[in-house]
Every structure is written in structure tokens, then in C-alpha cells.
Amino acid sequence: MSLAAIDLAFRAASVALLLMLVASLLHDFRNVLAARLGAAFALSSAAHAVSYSVDVTSRVPLWHAPLIALSTGTIVVFWLFTRSLFDDEFHLRWWHGWVWALVTAFSFAGCVWIAPSGHVRFSVTVVNLIVLGFIALAVGQMIASWPADLVERRRSARVFVVCATALYGGLNAVLQIAVVGHHVGDVAETVNAGALACTVAAIVYAMMRIDGADLFPAAVAPAPPVVFSQPAADESADQKLIDALMRLMAGERIYRQENITIGVLAGRLKIPEYRLRRLINQRLGYRNFNVFLNNHRIEEAKAALADATQAEVPVITIAMDAGFQSLGPFNRAFKAVTGVTPTEYRRLKVNAA
Structure with a gap:
């Protein structure tokens, strides 16, 4: 099997797993903000799986630019998802949409205007610094909010989801800044697609093995006490x-x-x-x-x-x-x-x- 076929298989597996997660979240918890943001994060991650490439050139096909822009906007959705995941009282504000729109618009402009005009390094560096900034915000939210979480079964799962996403996204951002303007080859692209597929599979498994009612509470108010028979x-x-x-x-x-x-x-x-x-x-x-x-x-x-x-x-x-x-x-x-x-x-x- 060729490297191109393996790369395609990894990307297809990532997209299939992410779409399965979207369907599960929206079917069971469509009225819960954290679940809706989780579904949005999974959908935009699917756009990332389809469009992402470590090898950045000065021009991309015009049809590819919107997917790359949505892929970049994934990091804002990830930040919002993290906020809602660790703070049951989190609410979306109007300016959250503007932040996502500005990041996505800048990425789109980078694809169709900034990079083709000879400023590839500037465009790629700024986009990836934005990614690293939002990863830092998400990790900071996790560190600040995690100690207050009292539901033991979801604490480790939440941390794993955030850390796995941050590690994959952070390493890719650093790598893309380092190699911009250079061709990295099919092997690097295939390895990256495989890493994404493994990360997605691990996150989906971590989320699916936790009771959804624990991971996505329907209300902030105290739940009825859990009664266990004990000596x-x-x-x-x-x-x-x-x-x-x-x-x-x-x-x-x-x-x-x-x-x-x-x-x-x-x-x-x-x-x-x-x-x-x-x-x-x-x-x-x-x-x-x-x-x-x-x-x-x-x-x-x-x-x-x-x-x-x-x-x-x-x-x-x-x-x-x-x-x-x-x-x-x-x-x-x-x-x-x-x-x-x-x-x-x-x-x-x-x-x-």
C-alpha cells in the first residue's frame, strides 16, 4: 500500500470517528452547551483532518482555503469547549463568535492573499502563534478549574481530552512554523495523519467510556445525592x-x-x-x-x-x-x-x- 493510500486511510478514519462523536453528542445532549460545543469542535476537527498539511506552499487551491480556515478556527472552538467542559456556569457571549470569525477570516486571507503575495512565513507563523495562544488559554482554564470538579469519573477524562488535543495541536503548530517554506515529504504527512487518527481515537474512547450525564451535566444545581449501600x-x-x-x-x-x-x-x-x-x-x-x-x-x-x-x-x-x-x-x-x-x-x- 502506498503512503498516499495510508495517509488517506488515516484521514478517513479520523473523520469517521469524529462524525460518530458528533452524532452521539447531538442525539443525547443537544440541549447541553458543552455537548454542542463538543460537537462543533469535532466537526471543525474533521475539516482539519481533511485539509491539514505540514508542508505549506505559497498557493493552495481556492476550494481548499475555506477548509483550512475552518481548520484554523478549530482552536477557538476548542478553547470554548474547554471553558464549558470545566465550568458548568459558562455561557457563550456575542464576542466569542467574533473571535472565531476573526481567526477564521485571517486564516482564509492568509491562504488566498497573504501567502500568495510572498509572505508565506509571516502568514503561517502568525496563524500558528494564534493556535499556541488559544492552547495556552485552554490549558490555563483546565488547571484553574480542575481542582473544583467533584465528579471523580469525569476528572481524568476531561484532563486527558484537553491534554491530548493540546499536545497534538501544539506540536503541529511548532512543527509548521519550523518547516514553513520547505517540503517535508510524504512520510512526514503520513506520520502526522496517523498521529491525528490515534489522538482522535483516544479522545473518542475517553469520552465514550464516561457516563454522558457525568461529562455533560444538564444543570448547574446540585444533583440528588447518590445513595450507595455500605457498611x-x-x-x-x-x-x-x-x-x-x-x-x-x-x-x-x-x-x-x-x-x-x-x-x-x-x-x-x-x-x-x-x-x-x-x-x-x-x-x-x-x-x-x-x-x-x-x-x-x-x-x-x-x-x-x-x-x-x-x-x-x-x-x-x-x-x-x-x-x-x-x-x-x-x-x-x-x-x-x-x-x-x-x-x-x-x-x-x-x-x-
Whole structure:
């Protein structure tokens, strides 16, 4: 079998696996933002599988340029997918679409105008620096958000998906910058197609082996606690730990501490972090540690806003006292829980009194 045929087989396998993933995500989780972004990421990755070449020349066929532009835009979709994957409260904004459009438009212009005019190295370097920048943003999001994830079965899968994509994309970006203007040959193209097929297969396998309800939660609100049958001694020990945790939250109001982490909380309880993570998730029904903290903060804020003696206290003061670092996140979290803004909540309570 020729190298060209092997290359084509690898690309076809990548596209088939990605389309299968798209169909699965849209069939089961079409109403979940993270799943829709995952499907968009898979579709744009299919465009990458069809169009990508390590060997960059000054001219590409006109029909090829839109595919290359969509392939470049994949990195923006990957960044947004990562945001939604690690932050259950993430929402798309209008400017996200503009970022994708600008990156895609620049790539298209590079194919049909910048590179053909003699600036191949400039076009390829800028495009790949953009790719590396968005990879850095995605990895940074993963590092910042991963500790708060309480669902053990999806934590490793999420990290693997992001790291595998970042490693493949980052190495390709660096390689393309290094060899721009040089012909690398069919062997390098075939090896790259094989690496892509292996990466896609590993990511699809990692996503398919995790319960979709764990990977793509339908709601931010706490899920019902998972009940496991366990020995009475273990259940009693767990209950004692939960009671101690609730004393820290309700009595000491430890959630007010700045930058409180699950590791700090586990240290106060003198238990391993993984055990506290499991207790909060499986016994209390929370999927995210920050949501767990914020619900306690919001309960304190609700009591303060409903207190007639604190009617003149500014909302931001109440938010900061409860442990929030700024007004914006407080307003969003409060409305997500109560359905109204803090100001509206205070007015409703005053009118009802």
C-alpha cells in the first residue's frame, strides 16, 4: 500500500470517528452547551483532518482555503469547549463568535492573499502563534478549574481530552512554523495523519467510556445525592464527617475565607482530599466545589438581604461579607439560584414584610 493510500486511510478514519462523536453528542445532549460545543469542535476537527498539511506552499487551491480556515478556527472552538467542559456556569457571549470569525477570516486571507503575495512565513507563523495562544488559554482554564470538579469519573477524562488535543495541536503548530517554506515529504504527512487518527481515537474512547450525564451535566444545581449501600460503620463515619463539615460551614462560616480550597477544607477535617471530594459529591449531591461554597454564601446573603435592619447596607458589602470577591460573580450566582437579582430579592422581601 502506498503512503498516499495510508495517509488517506488515516484521514478517513479520523473523520469517521469524529462524525460518530458528533452524532452521539447531538442525539443525547443537544440541549447541553458543552455537548454542542463538543460537537462543533469535532466537526471543525474533521475539516482539519481533511485539509491539514505540514508542508505549506505559497498557493493552495481556492476550494481548499475555506477548509483550512475552518481548520484554523478549530482552536477557538476548542478553547470554548474547554471553558464549558470545566465550568458548568459558562455561557457563550456575542464576542466569542467574533473571535472565531476573526481567526477564521485571517486564516482564509492568509491562504488566498497573504501567502500568495510572498509572505508565506509571516502568514503561517502568525496563524500558528494564534493556535499556541488559544492552547495556552485552554490549558490555563483546565488547571484553574480542575481542582473544583467533584465528579471523580469525569476528572481524568476531561484532563486527558484537553491534554491530548493540546499536545497534538501544539506540536503541529511548532512543527509548521519550523518547516514553513520547505517540503517535508510524504512520510512526514503520513506520520502526522496517523498521529491525528490515534489522538482522535483516544479522545473518542475517553469520552465514550464516561457516563454522558457525568461529562455533560444538564444543570448547574446540585444533583440528588447518590445513595450507595455500605457498611453501617462506614456510613456512621461519613455522617460524622458531614456533621463536622456542616459545623465548619454554618458555625465558623469557613466559606468566607479568601481563596478557600477543597485541600484547605480537607486539612481542617484531617481527611484526604479525595475523601472529602467524594463526600460532597456522593452524599451532598454537588458536582462542583465552587457551587457548594457559593450556595452557602448565597444563603447568608439571602438572610442579610431579607433582614430589615440591614436595609441600608449596600449589596456589594453583603456580597463581600459572604465571601464573594466582586459584585459580578455574586449577582450571577445569586440569580442562578434564586431567579432574581439581589436587589430584586431585597425589594420582594421588603414588600412582603
